[in-house]
Amino acid sequence: MEQKEKAMGLFLTNGFPTPADTLPILQALDAGGADFIELGMPFSDPLAEGLPIQRSSARALGHGVKMEDAFRTAEEFRAKSETPLLLMGYINPILRYGVSNFCRAARSSGVDGLILPDLPPEERGLVADHAQEAGLAMVYLIAPNTADDRIAEIDALASGFVYAVSITGITGSGLDDRLDAVAAYLQRARRLVQRNPVLVGFGIKTHTDAMRLSRHTDGFIVGSALIRLIERLWDDAALTPDERLAQVRAFAHTLKYGGT
Amino acid sequence: MTIFNQQESMPTATYSAPDATGHFGDYGGTFVPEILIPELAALKQAFARAWTDAAFQDEYRALLRDYVGRPTPLTFADRLTEALGGPKIYLKREDLCHTGAHKINNTVGQILLARRMGKTRIIAETGAGQHGVATATVAAKFGLQCIVYMGAEDIERQHLNVERMRLLGAEVRPAISGSQTLKDATNEAIRDWVSNPHDTFYIIGSVVGPHPYPMMVRNFHLVIGEETRRQLLEQEGRETPDAVVACVGGGSNAMGLFYPYINDEGVALYGVEAAGEGLDGRHAATLSLGEPGVLHGAMSYLLQDNAGQVQLAHSISAGLDYPGVGPEHSYLKDLGRVSYRTATDAEAVEGVKLLARTEGIIPALETAHAIAILPRLAQEMQSKEIIVVNCSGRGDKDMGTITAYL
Numbered sequence: 001m002e003q004k005e006k007a008m009g010l011f012l013t014n015g016f017p018t019p020a021d022t023l024p025i026l027q028a029l030d031a032g033g034a035d036f037i038e039l040g041m042p043f044s045d046p047l048a049e050g051l052p053i054q055r056s057s058a059r060a061l062g063h064g065v066k067m068e069d070a071f072r073t074a075e076e077f078r079a080k081s082e083t084p085l086l087l088m089g090y091i092n093p094i095l096r097y098g099v100s101n102f103c104r105a106a107r108s109s110g111v112d113g114l115i116l117p118d119l120p121p122e123e124r125g126l127v128a129d130h131a132q133e134a135g136l137a138m139v140y141l142i143a144p145n146t147a148d149d150r151i152a153e154i155d156a157l158a159s160g161f162v163y164a165v166s167i168t169g170i171t172g173s174g175l176d177d178r179l180d181a182v183a184a185y186l187q188r189a190r191r192l193v194q195r196n197p198v199l200v201g202f203g204i205k206t207h208t209d210a211m212r213l214s215r216h217t218d219g220f221i222v223g224s225a226l227i228r229l230i231e232r233l234w235d236d237a238a239l240t241p242d243e244r245l246a247q248v249r250a251f252a253h254t255l256k257y258g259g260t
Numbered sequence: 261m262t263i264f265n266q267q268e269s270m271p272t273a274t275y276s277a278p279d280a281t282g283h284f285g286d287y288g289g290t291f292v293p294e295i296l297i298p299e300l301a302a303l304k305q306a307f308a309r310a311w312t313d314a315a316f317q318d319e320y321r322a323l324l325r326d327y328v329g330r331p332t333p334l335t336f337a338d339r340l341t342e343a344l345g346g347p348k349i350y351l352k353r354e355d356l357c358h359t360g361a362h363k364i365n366n367t368v369g370q371i372l373l374a375r376r377m378g379k380t381r382i383i384a385e386t387g388a389g390q391h392g393v394a395t396a397t398v399a400a401k402f403g404l405q406c407i408v409y410m411g412a413e414d415i416e417r418q419h420l421n422v423e424r425m426r427l428l429g430a431e432v433r434p435a436i437s438g439s440q441t442l443k444d445a446t447n448e449a450i451r452d453w454v455s456n457p458h459d460t461f462y463i464i465g466s467v468v469g470p471h472p473y474p475m476m477v478r479n480f481h482l483v484i485g486e487e488t489r490r491q492l493l494e495q496e497g498r499e500t501p502d503a504v505v506a507c508v509g510g511g512s513n514a515m516g517l518f519y520p521y522i523n524d525e526g527v528a529l530y531g532v533e534a535a536g537e538g539l540d541g542r543h544a545a546t547l548s549l550g551e552p553g554v555l556h557g558a559m560s561y562l563l564q565d566n567a568g569q570v571q572l573a574h575s576i577s578a579g580l581d582y583p584g585v586g587p588e589h590s591y592l593k594d595l596g597r598v599s600y601r602t603a604t605d606a607e608a609v610e611g612v613k614l615l616a617r618t619e620g621i622i623p624a625l626e627t628a629h630a631i632a633i634l635p636r637l638a639q640e641m642q643s644k645e646i647i648v649v650n651c652s653g654r655g656d657k658d659m660g661t662i663t664a665y666l
Contacts, residue, residue, distance in 0.1 A: 044569040045443065045555060047450045048293040054437055066567050091291060092554045096568030118291045118554065122281065143295040145457060150297075168295050169455040 006210070007219030008033060008256045009199060010226055011088065013040035013053065014070045015060030017234045023076050025230065028245045030083050032252025037077070038115060038221065041070050041089030048117045050172030052227040067097050071109040078110025086139065086160070088115040091126070099127055103134035113137030113160040121157050128157075139163050142193075144176075144185045151192040161197040163221070164189045166204070166213055172224030175203040175213075186216040207258040222255060275522045277591060282471020285594065287587035290470040292450075292557045299457045304472040306377050311479060316372065323368045324483060327401065328358050330365075332484075334491035334648070339618040346638030347502065347645035350495075351621070352488050352517060354652045361624060361653030362484060362513045363394035367463055369480035371398040374461035381460045382406045385449040387414055387442030387509075388578035389421025390624075390653060391465030396430035406430040409448040411441040414578060421657060439572050442582050446556050466510025467586035470557030474586050481516025488648055489520055496646060503528040503641065506650035507629040508547070508600065509580035511589045513652035518598060528599065530637065531589060532629045534575035535602035542574035546585040547593050547600045560587040576605035576661060577625035579653075603632035609665050612655060624653030625661065 010029045014022055026037055042057035042065055049057070074085055087106055094102050094116070106114070113136050119127060121140055131138050137160030142151050145168055155162055164186060167176045176182050189198050200213045201221030214220040229251055233244040277284040282304075290300055310316040324330040332353040341349045354362035367384075374382060382399045384406070386392030392408040399406030408425055412434040415422050425432050438444040453462045467474045467481075489499040504521055506514035508531040521527040536543035543549070546561045553562035555570055563571040563583035573583040592598040603611065611631035616622045623631060630649050637647065655662070 044438065045447055047447045047556070048454065050451075051437075058438070061569060090554075092562070092564065092570070093568030095553060096551075096564065096566070117293050118557070120290065120292065120294055120297050122290050122297070141294040143293075145295060145298050147298065165293075165295065168457050170451050173455065 006214040007035040007197070007199065008210070008252070009036045009038055009201070009219065009221040010034045010252060011038040011040060011221065011223030012226065013042055013056035013060050014073050015042060015063050015065030016056040016227070017059060017230055019063050019065060019069060021234070022073050024245055025248055026073070026077050027080070028249040029252045030081050032249040033256040034083060034252055035219065036084040036086065038086050038088045038223070039070060039073060041067060041087055041093060043090040043093060046090060048170055050170045050224055052172045052224040052231070055231070056227045067093060067102070071105050074106070074109040074111050084112045085110065086113040086115055086137070087111050088117070091116055091119045095126070100130045103127075103130040103136055107134040107136055111136065113139055115139045115163060117141065121154060124157065141165055142189060144168055144181075148188065148192055151189060155193040155195050158196050161199050161218070162189070162193045164198050164200045164217060166200050166202045169202065171202055173203050175209060182213070183216060186213065190216045207255050210255055226251065277588065278471065278475050282475070284474070284588045284591035286552065287559045287590040288471055288474060289559050290557060291554045291559065292470045293454055295454050295457055296470070299453070300470055300472070302377065306373055307472055307476050310373055310376060316376070320369055320372055323372070324365065328364050328368060329356060330483065331487045331491070332356050334488055334495065336495065337619050340615065340634070343614070343618050344635055344638040346643055347641045347647050349634065350492065350501070350646065350648045351619070351651040352484060352648060354484060354513060354650060355621065355623065355627070355654035359390070359394050359397050360656065361390045361394070362481060362516065363391045363465060364397065365483055365516070366465070366477050366480040366512060367391070367394040367398045370461070370463045370476070371402050371404070374404070374463070375402060377461065379459060379461035380404060381456065382463055383409065383449050383452050383460055384463045384465060385409045385442065385445040386465065387411070387445070387581055388657065389414070389418040389425065390579060390657065392430070392432070393421050393424050393428070395463050395465070396425040396428035399430060400428045407452070408432050409435050409445040409452070411435045411439070411445045413440040414442065414445070418578060418657070441572070442578075443570065450556065466512040467515045467588060468510045468556060468558060468560070468584060474558065474588055477512055478515040478519055478588065481512055482519055484513065484516035484650065485518065485520030488517060492646070492648065500524045500527050501648045502526070502645040503530060503637065503647045505530045505532065505630045505633065505637065505647060507532045507580065507626050507652060508585065508589060509534070509544070509582050509626060510584070511586040513650050515586065515588060517648070517650045522597060529597065530633065531598050531600045532633050533600060533602045534577060534580035534608070534629055535604040536574040536576070538604055539602065543602075544573035544575040544580050544582060545602045546573070546583060547589060548602055550583075550585075552590065555584045558587045560590045561585050561593070576608060576665065577629065577658070579624070579626040580629065601633050603629040605665070607632040609662060612662060621651065622655035623651055624655045625658045627652045628655070
């Protein structure tokens, strides 16, 4: 089952740890082997997030980061890389910006798709047509408690990939230690999702976690563990900027390929 | 607004919101992480069954009578009426409910539902602590584990209610993120539910949140308006007053009193929001000054900045200190069926004094916002007319705040 290389998606909040750091970190992740980037648009009330991503959002908002800054980051990233980039965020700032304008601006900045954790398929009418018109993929999430027929429906609506949340929990939680149950869920997801790749995320911290969870999927996503690493590196005054970026790149590489 | 996928026209004969998908016109809905979708579907089904099940209704009504202390009186406020020199004013005495406010009508209903669904763990959010106390109370009564999320700042400000909840056996967990108030306590409660969907029942304290909560919480408070109709008929020979007044934070006491009057076009409905320091300062006047947006699972009016970040609310009343509002209120505002007015912190404190000195009733600061608009409203009406005000809670909990303010 583990023959094919697994796709790795890495999440970073735009404007974190500072607006000037985001782009070089994304480029280090890209160089370290990221197959796609999830760029987070910070929100004041990120209710699906655990503490690391909450902190990163608060820090970015503290720097006055706005939607336009995410477009700028995307554009600057896209100027030097073909690696797919998706925007992740909560619906309210997008509604406020104007959905149609948002989708067009995102696409013209080189963004490939959207992941909106508080926009389940039930409410997709606010965004889906605008996204499609602009040429943006719409990723939807499934979870261990999502029924079979709903997984199939979500697959039919999704484009880009289907995001399989590994646990019933928030980002940055511990992984479910009932390995058989997790494996059974991901196998079920892989069987029912026929139109899209399946990527698993939430709770993955190491290469071992990543390989174990992506055994039945096409790849994996890491966010909170990366945010924690960046907090540690950027709080360490003894490190130079280049040393920090080198460690970020090494983290990405190790997540994907193992080793130390 | 072209961003919305649902459009509903003005109700004519009968009002029937929300629709099957939980939308009140453009508002409401289920803006939640995928994990909660099956849980909300199960809740919706369980509530629909229970609400039309005679055995459930019997059990709920018996608890309202024997435990909550219903029906609450409809008190003619003769000295207040005289002082204002206008229409006859009646007070619906929700302050006399067990635990001191209307909140328990809803927690009794939801805990019966939790038990039916086999849930063993109760969570809730609270701002001032009134909903937390009402939830801890019914959890104790039914022997269920109870965890209440409360902003770390509110824990400081409302220490008495924290001690009440602990005495009742609940665990009070501080929400340390963001503004450390009700908004953040709600985020934490939702995160808990996302993490424990199988055994946990989230008792939301107002007509907010994803479908079916706004409808369900409203229905558990309908008893307020239903009793009022009956009692007014007995006392005045008519079921309908000319005006109904209630304060609006999330808006549950208001929906409970308004809803049975929505189709009575002759009844003017007034919701009163907290203007805090004034509408040009810090306030909590979501319907008056907010813009539509999504917070805590529903589309509704929202206090937000130009970038769509949620702004902090302010009110002297911790129970009104919330940047959102129930989606049904947003709908009723746009329809023009309810008029929303505001009262400042200072006006609310005057409202407390007015009711205390004319009627011997110290209202909660939330309730005092409704009292505060009466002097003006009375001038706009005739003396043969009738106003019913929801006296939604008692003021003991606010004595510290009021004393500090005066």
